[in-house]
Amino acid sequence: MSKQPSDDTSKRTDFGIGPFFLLFLLQIAAFQILYILKRWLWPGPIVFYEGLLLGICFFVLGLLGAIVVRKLNGRLASYWIPAAVAAFLFNYAFIITIPSLLERSISITLIGAVAQGGAKGVAFDTINRTFLESYLAGDRQIHKRLTEQVTSDDMVDHDGSYSLTPKGRFIFETNVMLARLYHIDPSCVLAQRMPD
Numbered sequence: 001m002s003k004q005p006s007d008d009t010s011k012r013t014d015f016g017i018g019p020f021f022l023l024f025l026l027q028i029a030a031f032q033i034l035y036i037l038k039r040w041l042w043p044g045p046i047v048f049y050e051g052l053l054l055g056i057c058f059f060v061l062g063l064l065g066a067i068v069v070r071k072l073n074g075r076l077a078s079y080w081i082p083a084a085v086a087a088f089l090f091n092y093a094f095i096i097t098i099p100s101l102l103e104r105s106i107s108i109t110l111i112g113a114v115a116q117g118g119a120k121g122v123a124f125d126t127i128n129r130t131f132l133e134s135y136l137a138g139d140r141q142i143h144k145r146l147t148e149q150v151t152s153d154d155m156v157d158h159d160g161s162y163s164l165t166p167k168g169r170f171i172f173e174t175n176v177m178l179a180r181l182y183h184i185d186p187s188c189v190l191a192q193r194m195p196d
Contacts, residue, residue, distance in 0.1 A: 045144075062081070113131055176189055
């Protein structure tokens, strides 16, 4: 005689997808709170790396949390790791698309310049001058971006003269290939070298 499955739903351990979303949202909320506090109290010089490092720390803490939770509730632990992975990917996408763009986007700077004119608008020459004064601010942005690239090991600083590392050369060639593949204007990627 075969055993019939029990109709007793009170013994079920299937939580559904709810715990995954709860853990996912909790990890994102905790990341956001700490990231905002970090930026206000101890802002780092490279916004992207700062967010990435915090995101990696949260991911590792998520994995450690899964180990602790596994001892308490094995079923709940099965949701923890996928939630940690999903939260890391979400936080990574957030860092790239919000803080990093706010810090370096030309379009965002142009929108800000036009916003200063209100309903009456702003002339092209004024927008251009505002962009040069606020975005470029002399050579501040260039120094900041060169420091980022040296820190990233994409370039080497030879007392004010810069060259690409093998990693930097690979990134450059990949960018050229991607610009061609996606039929994107390569003028930024190929940046014509100014005469010395």
